[in-house]
Amino acid sequence: MKSFHVVVIGSGPAGQKAAVQAAKADQSVAIIEQDKFxxxxxxHRGTIPSKTLRENALRVKKMRENATLCNFEVAEDTEMATLIDRLNAVVQSHDTFMxxxxxxxxxxxxxxxxHFVDANTLSLESPNxxxxxxxxxxxxxxxxxxxRHPENIPVDHENILDSDSILSMLYLPPSLIVLGGGVIASEYASIFQALGVKVTMIDRYERPLGFMDEDLVERFMGTFAEMSGKWVGxxxxSSVAWNGVSEVVVSCAN
Known part of the structure; x- marks a missing residue:
């Protein structure tokens, strides 16, 4: 049995910093991560990838705004890989640093x-x-x-995606429905809208980002509408389903 003063489960921002602080306090420390990175x-799936895509989305938005002599639009067959071309280099840099x-x-x-065995013991299952x-x-x-994967939304990571798999899509879609109105939903709705995708947000609440100041939410909703975004609060x-041909169909209770 291996023994340590401190064991940290997870190597994200919180786990990484907790482990380093404990080590600097002269504690023997282990950090456990289920991923190989x-x-x-x-x-790998959240902040860094979305911000990499966001930077390119902002560039596209600026080019569209400044295109006074011609119409600038992203091609319909644009591959997602070209919009996050620097992602692997950025992620590799972070991994090397950590x-x-x-x-x-x-x-x-x-x-x-x-897995916890008791209050002071873990069972660690390795990949083999x-x-x-x-x-x-x-x-x-x-x-x-x-x-979260609600029962009425059959996420297949191909046509119906979650926030982890959305950047794995092969091509930029012509339209996108975003279910939810929280931070991640609003971020991806804004990013894809800036890339020229027709975006609709659907949520059970009256407004998105309900925990934020009202003036900030008003600004977001105003800008979202100006860029042809649609909010359905x-x-x-009721259900979400791939029609087997070319579209995902979202049915609402009303």
């Missing part, structure tokens, strides 16, 4: 999935199926989150 969803930081602070890196016990005085649970989604 460090950084968690933030680096690996160096973990090694420099003599933090033990463990690859696998962790083997298990080992890890003992510690203190555990930091920083395992992050995953997209106070609406429950």
């Amino acid at each position: 460090l950084g968690g969803a933030c680096v 690996v160096n930081q973990i090694e420099r602070n003599m933090i033990t890196r463990l690859h696998g999935r962790a 199926g083997s298990t080992e016990l890890i003992e510690a005085q203190t555990f930091v649970i920083a395992s992050g989150s995953v997209p 106070e609406t429950e989604v």
